[in-house]
Amino acid sequence: MNTKLIKKGDLAVIAVIVAAALIFAFFNYRNAENPVAVITVDGVTVETVDLASVKEKITIKPQTAFNVEIAAENGEIWFEHSDCEDRLCVATGKLKNGGDTAVCLPAKTVITIMGSDVDAVVY
Amino acid sequence: MPLFTDMKKKNNIAYKTALLGILCGLALALGFLESLLPPIPWLPPGAKPGFSNIITMFTAGSLGFPAAAAIALAKSGLAFVTRGATAGIMSLSGGILSAAAMYLLMRYARKALGLIGISVICALCHNLGQLFAAVFITGTANIIYYAPALAVFGIFTGAVTGIVLKAVIPPLEKLKLLLIKNK
Amino acid sequence: MKKAAAVIVAIVLAALAAFVVYDATLNKTVSESFFAMNTIVSAEVTGVSAKEDCTEIEKIVSRLDTETLSRTAEGSEIFRLNKNGGGEIGEKTAEYFSLLIDVCEKSGGAFDFTLGGVSDLWKFGSNPEIPDENALANALLHSGYKKVFLDGNTVSVSDLLVIDFGAAGKGIALDEIKNHLEASKAKRAVVAVGGSVLLYGEGEFTVGIRNPEGNSGSYLAKLKTDACCVSTSGSYEQSFEKNGRIYHHILDPKTGYPADNEVLSVTVVSDSGLLSDALSTACFVLGVEKGFELAEEYGARAVFVTKDKKIIARNNIEDIIEITNEDYTLVIQ
Numbered sequence: 013m014n015t016k017l018i019k020k021g022d023l024a025v026i027a028v029i030v031a032a033a034l035i036f037a038f039f040n041y042r043n044a045e046n047p048v049a050v051i052t053v054d055g056v057t058v059e060t061v062d063l064a065s066v067k068e069k070i071t072i073k074p075q076t077a078f079n080v081e082i083a084a085e086n087g088e089i090w091f092e093h094s095d096c097e098d099r100l101c102v103a104t105g106k107l108k109n110g111g112d113t114a115v116c117l118p119a120k121t122v123i124t125i126m127g128s129d130v131d132a133v134v135y
Numbered sequence: 136m137p138l139f140t141d142m143k144k145k146n147n148i149a150y151k152t153a154l155l156g157i158l159c160g161l162a163l164a165l166g167f168l169e170s171l172l173p174p175i176p177w178l179p180p181g182a183k184p185g186f187s188n189i190i191t192m193f194t195a196g197s198l199g200f201p202a203a204a205a206i207a208l209a210k211s212g213l214a215f216v217t218r219g220a221t222a223g224i225m226s227l228s229g230g231i232l233s234a235a236a237m238y239l240l241m242r243y244a245r246k247a248l249g250l251i252g253i254s255v256i257c258a259l260c261h262n263l264g265q266l267f268a269a270v271f272i273t274g275t276a277n278i279i280y281y282a283p284a285l286a287v288f289g290i291f292t293g294a295v296t297g298i299v300l301k302a303v304i305p306p307l308e309k310l311k312l313l314l315i316k317n318k
Numbered sequence: 319m320k321k322a323a324a325v326i327v328a329i330v331l332a333a334l335a336a337f338v339v340y341d342a343t344l345n346k347t348v349s350e351s352f353f354a355m356n357t358i359v360s361a362e363v364t365g366v367s368a369k370e371d372c373t374e375i376e377k378i379v380s381r382l383d384t385e386t387l388s389r390t391a392e393g394s395e396i397f398r399l400n401k402n403g404g405g406e407i408g409e410k411t412a413e414y415f416s417l418l419i420d421v422c423e424k425s426g427g428a429f430d431f432t433l434g435g436v437s438d439l440w441k442f443g444s445n446p447e448i449p450d451e452n453a454l455a456n457a458l459l460h461s462g463y464k465k466v467f468l469d470g471n472t473v474s475v476s477d478l479l480v481i482d483f484g485a486a487g488k489g490i491a492l493d494e495i496k497n498h499l500e501a502s503k504a505k506r507a508v509v510a511v512g513g514s515v516l517l518y519g520e521g522e523f524t525v526g527i528r529n530p531e532g533n534s535g536s537y538l539a540k541l542k543t544d545a546c547c548v549s550t551s552g553s554y555e556q557s558f559e560k561n562g563r564i565y566h567h568i569l570d571p572k573t574g575y576p577a578d579n580e581v582l583s584v585t586v587v588s589d590s591g592l593l594s595d596a597l598s599t600a601c602f603v604l605g606v607e608k609g610f611e612l613a614e615e616y617g618a619r620a621v622f623v624t625k626d627k628k629i630i631a632r633n634n635i636e637d638i639i640e641i642t643n644e645d646y647t648l649v650i651q
Contacts, residue, residue, distance in 0.1 A: 017301045021244075022252030026290055029259065033283035055274020060642065061536050062526060064360070065510075097219045111280040117221040117272050124277035131362075133537050134550040134585055135513035135528035 037111070047110060048128040049089040051082060054120045062133045063087045063108070063125070076119035089123055091116060154311060155194070155202050162190040162206050163213055182285060184292040185261055188233060189300050192254060193307055195237035203234035221272060225265045232264030233257045250301050255293030262289050345505070348372050354379040355387070355487060356443070357512035361495075364519070365504040374498055375509060379491050386411055387487045389434060389480070399481055400434070404474040412471045414490055414592060418483070421596045422463035425612050429600035430571035432461045434480025442567040446558045449574075458574040485551075489595025492516040492547050496591065514549040514595055529643055530554045530582040530623055538643035539629055541621070547591040551598040552583030552623075568602050577603040580624045584609060587635070588618035606630055610651065 051059040053074050061072075061084055069085035071092065080101075083092040088108045091101040094116050101116035112125040165187040172183065187210060195203035207230025215223025240253045248256075262285040269278050348368035351360035359379050363371040386408070388394045395407050407415065421429045435457040439449035449457075465477045475481075483490065488511040495509050499518050506519030517523040525548050526537030541548065553566035553576070570577040584601040588594040593616050601609030606622050610632055613620040621639065622630040623646070630649045631639055641648050 016249040017297065018251045019247065019249040021247040022249045022255070025248065025252045025255060029255070029286050029290060033286040037283040050277065052273065052275045052277065059532065059536055067358070098222065113278050113280045115269060115273060115278055117225070117269060118219065120273045122273050122275045122277050124275075124280060126277075130524045130526035130537065130540055131508045131517065132510050132515040132548075133513075133526040133528055134515050134548045135552060135555060135583075 047087065047108065047125045048130070049084065049107065050124050050126055052122045052124075061089065062128060062130065063089060064128075065133050065135070074119075074121055076116075076121050078116075078119045080116060080119045080121055082121075082123060089125070090114065091123070094119060151198060151202070155198060155205065157310065158190050158194050158198075158202075159206050159209050162187040162194075162210055165190065166210055166213070182262075182288060184295065185233075185258055186296065186299070188254065188257060188261065188296050189303060191230065191234050192237045192241075192257060192296070192300055193304070195234050196241040197311070200235060200238035203238060204231055207231050207234050224272065225268050228268035229261040229264035233261035236260040249297070251294050251297035254297035254300060255290050258289040258293035258296065259286060262286070350376070352376050355383045355491065355511065357488070359491075359509070359511050361509045362507065363499075363504050363509075364506040365502070367503045371499065371502050371504050371507070374502070375495050378494050378498055379511065382491055382494055383487075387483050387490065389482055389484075396481055396483060399473055399475070403478070404472070406471055407473055409471060412468065414483070414486070415468050415473065417590075417592055418486055418596060419463060419466070419468060421593070421600060421616075424615055425600040425604060427463070427571050428603040428608075428612075429485065429596055430461065430463050431483055431485065432463050432466060432479040432481055433569060433571055433574075434482035435460055436571075436574045437482065437484075437567075437569060438480070440565075440567070440569070442556045446556070446565070446567075448560055448565065454574045461571070485599040486592050486596040488512050488514040489547065489549055489591035489593065492591030492595075496547075513552075513555070514547070514591065516547050516591060517543065517545050519545060526642075527585050527621060527623065527629075528552060528554075528583065532643075538623070538641065538646050539621070539648075540640045540642055541585070541587065541635070542638040542640070543587060546587050546589055547594040548585060548587050549591070549594040549598045550583055550585040551602040553577075553602075554582070568599060570603050579605040580626065581605060581609075581622055582625055583623045585621045585623075586613055586618050587620075588616065593618055606651075 047063045049061045049063055050057055051072065051074060053076050058074050059072055063084060064087060066084050069083060072082040074080060078095040081093040083090060088106040090106040091104065091114055094101050096116055096118035101114050104114040107114055107123060107125050110125055110127050114123045169183050169186055191203050191206050194206055207227065210230055211223050211227035214226040237257045240248065240256060244253065266279065266281060266285065270276055344366060345364055346366065346368045347362060347364045349362040350372040351358055354376065361372050361375045365371065384391045384394060386395045389396055389400065391397060395411050399405055418431050436454065439453055439457055441447055460477050461479045465475060465479060467474045491511045492509065492514060495516055496518060499507055504519065506521065509516040515525060523543055525541045525543065527539045527541065528550060529536045529538040530552055551568055553568060555567065557564055557566035566576045568577050569575065581602050584598050586594045586598040586601060588597065597613055597616060597618055600612055601620050604612060609620055609622065619635045621635060624630060627646050628649045629641060629646050630651060632651050636650050639648065
């Protein structure tokens with residue numbers, strides 16, 4: 013069996029992947045000083061929540077194929093409940109940093125934390 | 136000496152079908168075992184090491200792309216039945232893309248890359264395929280934020296798959312020879 | 319050769335590291351939030367003295383509350399005015415006083431800082447309830463900015479009314495914070511006293527206007543602006559429901575009841591924190607048309623969100639507003 017387990021080319025491939033991941037992460041995960049959670053259902057943004065100004069625990073029930081409940085508190089947001097079959101969305105846990113994402117595929121619902129495009133929310 | 140005994144020349148349909156059936160069973164069994172693992176922290180739940188890729192890779196290398204695609208199809212069929220439509224679509228898109236990558240790399244990149252490199256790229260293609268499917272299903276590009284974490288995870292699982300593949304090639308080859316002898 | 323290359327690489331790396339450290343100290347950003355003036359104050363300051371600035375901001379707000387504005391803290395200027403029915407006030411407070419009297423006059427009484435007795439009856443902030451009609455009428459009788467006179471630093475009051483700077487207090491805090499920042503080395507700062515925001519320093523800022531029907535934190539439009547103060551008055555902020563009617567905390571000085579018109583919220587942009595805060599309340603009571611006129615009299619800009627899902631602005635604000643909620647349409651008057 014002469015096929016080697018590892019060759020120099022392998023290391024190059026791994027190095028390129030790590031570099032690409034780091035660059036991607038650098039450009040996407042910074043600028044999250046005012047995190048906002050963007051909730052989309054089927055590609056449409058249904059709610060934008062400025063996490064810093066959420067005072068008391070809030071619950072959001074987006075209109076989806078399933079009964080889905082999203083909760084936010086203390087600068088964090090998460091899938092509280094879902095009637096979908098795998099509940100991977102609930103298992104994802106709480107999101108708070110830029111780039112954090114939770115997906116409920118059956119409900120086509122995505123929560124992503126982005127660096128806010130606003131400095132503050134007036135109310 | 137080639138990595139895998141090239142079966143195309145043998146041109147024996149019955150033999151190939153039998154081998155494919157056994158490999159298919161192995162892939163499904165590995166996939167099932169994997170589904171028993173708890174979610175891995177720091178990663179999107181649903182991200183799995185992809186041990187059944189060991190079988191898909193071996194198949195792509197020895198029986199060609201159609202056979203590997205058939206295994207991917209069987210796996211996604213099982214996912215569809217047991218875990219629902221979305222799981223089926225995710226499994227299919229990831230499986231087909233990684234099987235294609237495996238076949239092409241086994242054919243054309245064996246000189247430049249070792250087993251680890253090939254399986255790392257395959258793991259990445261698997262994740263990428265799933266990510267694209269998820270983007271398609273949710274209609275949101277936002278989830279590509281998962282890409283870096285998945286890429287790094289793919290490097291680890293790809294490397295593990297490569298090492299395991301190296302170890303299981305001899306017994307799998309024996310299985311093949313056994314079938315030839317009994318022909 | 320190899321040595322030379324290594325030396326060059328080392329120098330470049332060292333220079334890079336030095337620059338990063340230098341830049342990090344100059345543009346250090348510190349965020350802090352604390353509780354003062356019965357609300358959350360959050361400050362984000364960039365500059366060499368960012369940490370000290372944040373500490374100072376906290377002191378400024380709590381001092382302003384306990385020494386000047388609070389109606390309940392014994393010894394505050396407003397407390398003493400109410401207790402003694404007038405008296406001497408500090409120079410700065412006199413300035414705020416005369417500005418607020420001016421807003422009362424120009425708004426034709428839609429803004430009135432003498433409604434303490436009336437708002438007490440509503441008990442907003444604790445257990446809100448609809449007050450007894452007679453009690454309300456009586457309290458309304460004993461109010462009115464026309465009964466308050468300012469002569470230099472001396473306030474005299476011709477009735478038993480209760481002065482309450484609540485509708486402008488957050489804005490006054492923003493002005494005092496701005497004064498401090500101008501004297502400090504801060505380059506940029508975003509300070510929110512409750513829902514009123516001070517944007518200070520270089521560059522452009524973006525402010526979200528709260529979605530009246532959404533959760534706290536969700537916004538329906540974005541305002542791009544230079545340094546300024548932005549305040550919003552919204553009927554959603556403190557309200558309660560009784561017998562199918564919603565009662566909110568923005569009272570019409572003419573009736574003593576919550577201002578009842580097409581407005582859900584008004585956002586006012588002004589260089590002055592006091593004006594942005596006071597005008598947002600006045601504009602809410604006045605409604606869209608008169609509200610715009612009042613804001614423009616002060617060189618301020620207003621954005622109304624109305625019950626029929628419109629965001630109404632004048633063309634002086636059109637180029638800096640962007641709607642982010644599809645349910646609402648932008649109307650430029």
